[in-house]
Amino acid sequence: MSKPTVRKIFLSVLMVIAWTLTMRPIFAEEAPPPGGTPPAAAPTAAAPAPAPKLPTYFTATSDDPKKPPAWPDPTGGASGVWATPAGDAKGDVPDQLKLGDLYDRIAHNLYSINYVWVLVAGFLVMFMQAGFMLVETGLCRAKNAAHTAAMNLMIYPLGCLAFWVYGFAIGWGNWWNGPVPPGWYPSLGPGLSLLNEGWGLGAAVDAAGKATGAFTYGIIGTKGFFLSSAVGDVAVMVLFFFMMVFMDTTATIPTGAMAERWSWKNFCLFGLWIALPYCIYANWVWGGGWLAQGGINWGLGHGAVDFAGSGVVHAMGGVIGLAGAMVIGPRIGKYDTHGRPHAMPGHHVPMVVLGTFILAFGWFGFNPGSTLAGTDLRISYVVVNTLLAGIVGALAAMVTLMLKGLKPDPTMCCNGMLAGLVAITAPCAFVDPWAAAVIGLVAGWLVVVSVFFWERMGIDDPVGAISVHGMNGLWGVISVGIFATGQYGAGWNGVVRDGMVKLYGSDGVRGLLYGDFSQFVMQLIDAGTVAIFGFVMAYVWFKISDLITPIRVSKETEMEGLDGPEMGTLGYPDFQIHQGQRLVE
């Protein structure tokens, strides 16, 4: 493409952006559709009818103050009534059931659908561990295959252990006291009300002066260490599992950025530590903490909005990977004395592609599962948005390479698809399909530019983890503040603004293109927080851990390959796998 043509295209794109920004909000309002939750009750009738009395499995309160609530519920009896069409006298006799009994049974099925959905989606996310393993091992050299695969294997038990011991409690221990939409009920059942202890700034007190458990600025949760019996409830188990597999995704990202020179013992310590920064930040965004409260505290949109975790999961993993790659240093032979990078091609391209497909498949659990409700039909939009962002990302990466006069490197196209998926992870429930495609387009271009950038900055990232997850995680968080349509998420993080309701009929999550610039500002704050907090925490940790046990293997080990010396097993013992090595210092 000639320079004048490129300039023309660039200027027209700029003009389109300027036009849309000045003409906001130009997008026609859809007829106010309901959000994913029951609309807020706003009684203005002369004689306001009393609020309907909801069953306790929706309100999570106890009917009788003298009787304790029916949870912690370790067997599922407290979420509606499980229909038992048994023949004996204890079972249901259909023609003797009243309407209320029927409703109880319907409610139980509602919860069942939500449980099955979230659990199965969680299984898909767990399977992404295999995808990460294949992508990373394929992009590394054969002499390090066993070690790279082993890191991706053992991060799962190490991370899981830490999450069980302390991570879940820190992240979600005070989940119940976070801000929620009016009329909201927990899609996984009343047992989630057990997650009601935490710590923060500005403890809220009720009329009697007793602490309610909520804070003006929530910082961490403090309940649920070791999944104690205090939280031994079927609903808590679902949330624990689903959140745990998300954390494992973050945990496995830095193993790619630091591959081919990370010593095993130091890695194991990392595996036990990663739950700390992840869960603290997750508390701030998902656990009802201060970033989520940015809406009710500072009037900035609906507070930080991150549907499935572009920020919480991917940006966090990416910046931790950046800190780690900086501390551990580039591989021997990666840069010559002039700082020019040498290519170190991965040893198995088909493995990389297979891994990418497995990750793309797993993302169909990652994103739509984050509704925490199979009964929330918005999942279909989430799936389509996820699909479009991924495919456009792959195409955008390919086209970016070809426009640069380069060949369409399949590993970069894989990175492009993953970048699109990472970027759509935050906005997936809130944007229109066309916006998902645009987000993927930017992501595919951004990941190529970013890989080249970090390479030239002297940061050796064998798999592009910093670019795929870090850069595009931040882009995903920011894109919520641009493209969110307001159709979904009414009352998110407890924010219902009269002005918005008057204009649009409901206060859903909306970005600057649809009339809410403050959401964009909040997303910038969110992105800045994860970048700084994650990077600083990780940098300090890697430096400290290096003093406990060296972070990098010896030169001899690195030249031979980590498989034998670190793992005691060769990845490919039957093959002659050593290339001519570059020893340029």
Add this chain to the structure above:
Amino acid sequence: MKQIEAIIKPFKLDEVKEALTKVGIQGMTVSEVKGFGRQKGHTELYRGAEYTVDFLPKVRIQILVPDEKAAQVVETILQTARTGKIGDGKIFVSSVEEVIRIRTGEKGADAI
């Protein structure tokens, strides 16, 4: 006895083997090797870094022949392995001191 060692382009192997069998060669050893001559390699760009492929894959054929057959074998290989493009390879002819068949212990011309 002479050993004829030929470094050729990998895709030429079948053609060379067929031709050699036709002129009466009954055995050969083939190995996959890498190398360069004056051809050198080429440069690619991999994820933002230059990637110079110095060594190109080649195939090495080793054949043992009685002295009288050497010229014919060399000519056969030259005919079939040549493409006319750079990187066709080379043929080395050397003298061999002794040949022994492991199964029977035969030596010399009987062992070829």
